[in-house]
Amino acid sequence: MQSQPLRNLSERLLHAGVAHRHVRRYIRELRDHYEDAFREELTKGLDRSQAEQAAWARLGSEEELARSVLAQPALRSTAARFPALVFGAAPVFIWFASLALIVFALFAFSETYEPAPLPGWFFRSIYGLLLVWVRVLPVLFGVLLLIASARQRTAIHWPIIGTAMVALIGGTATVHLELRATPGMSALGMNSELLPMIFPSVAALGKPNALALAGGFVRAALMLGIAATLYVIWRTRLGRVSMAI
Amino acid sequence: MTGVPEILILRLLADREMYGYELVQAIEAATGSAIKTGEGVVYPILHALQAGGCLKASRKPINGRTRIYYSSTAAGKKRLELMIREWSRINTAVSQVLKGVGHAIAAA
Numbered sequence: 001m002q003s004q005p006l007r008n009l010s011e012r013l014l015h016a017g018v019a020h021r022h023v024r025r026y027i028r029e030l031r032d033h034y035e036d037a038f039r040e041e042l043t044k045g046l047d048r049s050q051a052e053q054a055a056w057a058r059l060g061s062e063e064e065l066a067r068s069v070l071a072q073p074a075l076r077s078t079a080a081r082f083p084a085l086v087f088g089a090a091p092v093f094i095w096f097a098s099l100a101l102i103v104f105a106l107f108a109f110s111e112t113y114e115p116a117p118l119p120g121w122f123f124r125s126i127y128g129l130l131l132v133w134v135r136v137l138p139v140l141f142g143v144l145l146l147i148a149s150a151r152q153r154t155a156i157h158w159p160i161i162g163t164a165m166v167a168l169i170g171g172t173a174t175v176h177l178e179l180r181a182t183p184g185m186s187a188l189g190m191n192s193e194l195l196p197m198i199f200p201s202v203a204a205l206g207k208p209n210a211l212a213l214a215g216g217f218v219r220a221a222l223m224l225g226i227a228a229t230l231y232v233i234w235r236t237r238l239g240r241v242s243m244a245i
Numbered sequence: 246m247t248g249v250p251e252i253l254i255l256r257l258l259a260d261r262e263m264y265g266y267e268l269v270q271a272i273e274a275a276t277g278s279a280i281k282t283g284e285g286v287v288y289p290i291l292h293a294l295q296a297g298g299c300l301k302a303s304r305k306p307i308n309g310r311t312r313i314y315y316s317s318t319a320a321g322k323k324r325l326e327l328m329i330r331e332w333s334r335i336n337t338a339v340s341q342v343l344k345g346v347g348h349a350i351a352a353a
Binding site: 064 | 265266269282283284285286288289290292293296297310312313
């Protein structure tokens with residue numbers, strides 16, 4: 001099977017902005033089609049080499065195949081068309097939206113829970129969940145964004161920017177839990193070291209703390225580093241198995 | 246040739262579901278090999294028609310291989326009707342022009 005022309009075609013389509021899932025499916029169907037055509041050519045009495053050439057010729061030239069895909073706007077990737085939106089802004093929005101959802105669920109639960117006050121296990125569970133949100137989720141986002149960007153062959157700076165933003169927000173956020181023996185006195189809180197720096201005039205956000213902010217930056221850098229390391233491992237393993245899609 | 250592959254695909258898949266290779270052979274048989282293109286160009290059209298809701302695809306294991314079968318949807322049949330109407334309109338218009346040119350050539 002002449003797999004190099006199909007590999008060239010898939011690279012060309014991905015770089016042109018065709019969605020990864022469409023390219024993968026197209027190449028799979030072309031490979032199947034080639035196999036069928038090859039078998040049919042063999043039954044006509046051609047030898048293997050002639051049958052291979054005939055089957056490939058029937059499929060069409062790389063130029064013809066590429067043009068047929070690029071002529072279909074429905075097959076274009078949103079990420080390739082709007083990389084800043086998909087890899088830069090969307091992760092930040094999703095992170096905030098999911099956090100807002102957790103806070104809303106927490107509020108709804110605490111309002112309806114009977115018998116009040118809320119038990120200690122509830123506070124500990126939410127504390128753990130919020131810690132995952134601010135420390136682990138940015139890393140997961142980073143790895144997924146970098147992998148998605150590599151698969152779609154888009155420029156790598158947008159997923160790095162998106163990951164850095166989520167890591168910065170997560171790294172500079174802190175979660176506090178105070179569990180008290182007295183019923184109703186336990187407290188769970190979350191604050192950001194970044195917001196008082198951005199909005200120093202808003203007293204409710206607290207006073208700016210340069211040392212705490214520096215700690216947040218270090219955590220953000222670590223998260224970005226872990227995400228980048230996991231991505232490099234993925235690339236290395238993929239390179240060993242086989243590159244492409 | 247714009248729209249010709251789409252109308253052929255929608256027409257043939259309106260009768261029964263087919264996988265890509267089968268469909269290419271059906272097109273060749275139905276047109277008497279009058280339309281010759283790379284056989285691989287049929288797939289992007291199938292994918293786009295599926296994305297537009299005109300076709301649906303399902304995977305089926307046949308002889309140890311998984312085939313993607315395509316079949317027409319209600320939206321696909323509606324689109325086929327519109328395309329046939331449009332094709333007939335253009336065909337009539339072009340035939341009239343050609344007939345006129347034919348008379349003009351004969352008169353000269």
